[in-house]
Amino acid sequence: MIYVDIEHKMLTSEGNHLLSITxxxxxxxxxxxxxxxxxxxxxxxxxxxxxxxxxxxxxxxGKRVFFDSEKKINMIPQKRNVGFxxxxxxxxxxxxxxxxxxxxxNKVKDRVWVDTLIKAFGLEAxxxxxxxxxxxxxxxxxxxxxxLAKKADILLxxxxxxxxDPIMRLNLQSEILKAHANFGFTTLLVSHDQDExxxxxxxxxxxxxxGIKLINLD
Numbered sequence: 001m002i003y004v005d006i007e008h009k010m011l012t013s014e015g016n017h018l019l020s021i022t023x024x025x026x027x028x029x030x031x032x033x034x035x036x037x038x039x040x041x042x043x044x045x046x047x048x049x050x051x052x053x054x055x056x057x058x059x060x061x062g063k064r065v066f067f068d069s070e071k072k073i074n075m076i077p078q079k080r081n082v083g084f085x086x087x088x089x090x091x092x093x094x095x096x097x098x099x100x101x102x103x104x105x106n107k108v109k110d111r112v113w114v115d116t117l118i119k120a121f122g123l124e125a126x127x128x129x130x131x132x133x134x135x136x137x138x139x140x141x142x143x144x145x146x147x148l149a150k151k152a153d154i155l156l157x158x159x160x161x162x163x164x165d166p167i168m169r170l171n172l173q174s175e176i177l178k179a180h181a182n183f184g185f186t187t188l189l190v191s192h193d194q195d196e197x198x199x200x201x202x203x204x205x206x207x208x209x210x211g212i213k214l215i216n217l218d
Contacts, residue, residue: 002027002186006047006057006067012038019043023212025203027062030180030187032197035207041190042087044207045156048188049084050077061154061186083152083185085160089143091131097142098127104149117145120175122168137164144172148179155180157189161196173200 001024008019019040025031033041046052048059050066053074059067066075083104091100102114118127121141131139140163147155157176161169177200180187188205191197197204204215 001025001062003058003060004044004048006054006059008040008043008047008052008054010040010043014038021207021212023205023214025205025214027186028184029202030177030189030200031203031205032201033188033190033205033207034192034197036209039207039209041207042158045084045158045188045190048080048154049082049156050075050080051084081150081153082156083147083150083154084156085143085147085158087158087162089131089139091139091142091146093131096128096130097123097134097138100131100142101146101149104146106150110149110151113151114149117148121145121172137168140164141168141172144176148175151183151185153185155185155187157187159190159192161191161193169196176200 003024005022010017010019021044033044035041043052047054048066054067054069056069057067058065065073066080067073092103095103098114098118101117102109118124121144123141123145126134126138134142140160144160147157161172164172173196176187189200201217203217206213206215
């Protein structure tokens with residue numbers, strides 16, 4: 001199980017907001033995180049990844065403790081084995097598409113898997129291009145492929161399909177579902193698209209000002 005019990009002060013467009021989350025949800029599932037803008041969905045992903053430190057609380061994945069404020073545990077991101085696709089893509093400007101995707105694999109490279117992702121996401125003709133030559137949708141596909149390349153225990157996707165056309169959106173949804181099924185990782189996907197949520201999610205983690213609710217769609 002994934003157990004999160006955290007508090008974190010956020011500064012939003014409407015002023016200070018205390019993000020308070022207590023939730024427990026199963027591993028190896030595809031969970032869509034939904035809720036109004038500014039409620040803390042991205043911040044939750046960043047705290048699981050180790051990129052934002054909660055003010056207090058616990059984040060535990062199975063028996064692995066990622067964060068525990070009382071015991072002063074804060075595992076560095078590199079040891080959490082988490083794949084993250086950011087809203088702004090965060091591609092390395094000095095690397096090609098192929099190099100950006102391959103970089104996520106760290107020391108152990110799986111060339112076949114990189115080639116599979118490049119083909120699946122329609123990036124063959126762009127694999128030697130740098131991000132400055134790419135459109136927004138092409139950057140998004142590259143960032144998604146990079147997040148999948150790591151074969152991480154947990155895949156965190158922050159609105160991964162918001163900027164692609166409808167046909168590519170359907171293709172990428174299928175690729176995410178296929179990768180999720182093949183590798184058995186836990187996927188947390190932020191989305192505002194109800195059709196997408198209904199198609200992909202096994203659970204919905206709905207966040208609003210009144211708290212958080214886990215909904216089983218099976």
